Amino acid sequence: MNWKFFSRRKQAANKPKKSKTREWVDAILFALIASTIIRGLLFSAYAIPSASMEGSLLTGDYLFVSKIAYGARMPMTPISIPFLESTILGGKVKTYFEGVQLPYFRLPGLGEVKKGDAVVFNYPDETVERPVDMRAHFIKRCVGTPGDIITIVNTQVYANGKLVPNAPKSQKSYIVTTTGTDLNPQMIQNLKIDVRYQYSPTTYEMIIPPDSFNEFKGFSNIISVKEVIEPKGEYSPQIFPHNEKFKWNEDNFGPLLIPKRGTTxxxxxxxxxxxxxxxxxxxxxxxxxxxxxxxxxxxxxxxxTFKMNYYWMMGDNRHNSEDSRFWGFVPEDHIVGKAMITWMSLDSTQTSFNKVRWNRVLRAIH
Known part of the structure; x- marks a missing residue:
């Protein structure tokens, strides 16, 4: 007869039960550990705060970002308060301790950053020095990978002389000339047009979504719609590398080699x-x-000789995007992950039930 079997059952029966408080503490501790591991190694949630990726991604979209797509980046600032931004209370209080810093290391991923990917990364041009992984998060589309020679000709991007296709919902700016008749605000809202400037009673600069272009152009009070393009050779001091030697601007730029690890x-x-x-x-x-x-x-x-790979990132809303044209390269140690799914989308201009953009919930990102 197996006396040990009965002995174990007896021990289990005599083991004191956990109190309700202890059960709650254990459950909360397990949830924190599990969520920290998932958030650190698998995916995180981020929100779109600006219009730089419209119309692909809208202000108010909430995203799941895959960290295993490119390999999870290990924390460089290991001591921080989880689930909080790097600073709180208007930037006055840090939620991390930068006295301990670890070298950059990334686990193997499912692939590498490719042209066309919507990529989340830490902002590379912080004016206030902070550890890389504690900097603000940006999302842009990768249009140039390590070793590419990037050129922009009349707003169109080329890599190594080959056309880099625009995102299907990418947007452009136009100079719109009207008859002087007031534009219907409801029409502007329905067509999702962004009026950037009004230069005169008859002249506007607008960002017009591709799906709305033909309908808008057909209205009787619209005389002309011309794409905004800064001329080649016109120097813009806001544009990287902020040097008059390079007569580059938002719409005509380069050629520029993107550094690759090992390139001299x-x-x-x-x-x-x-x-x-x-x-x-x-x-x-x-x-x-x-x-x-x-x-x-x-x-x-x-x-x-470069030690890291670098990338060139640009917004889909080309004339309303602060991107690599303004601050240059994104180093590989700044890359967080690949945007995969819009799990929620809220329109701040609407109220109650209409606030949710239901057609964007659980939508794959392209």
């Missing part, structure tokens, strides 16, 4: 204007100049 470039005035920030800030080198010579970590350098 010569160091001179032109390359330092384009890549100096990446070499110093993102790859953590001390860069100085001694006359015409470039000094990296105190040593004269004629060339530099």
């Amino acid at each position: 470039i010569p160091l001179n005035d032109s390359t330092m204007a384009l890549y100096g920030r990446s070499i110093e800030k993102y790859e953590h080198n001390k860069v100085t100049r001694d006359g015409t010579a470039v000094m990296i970590n105190g040593k004269k350098a004629d060339s530099y």
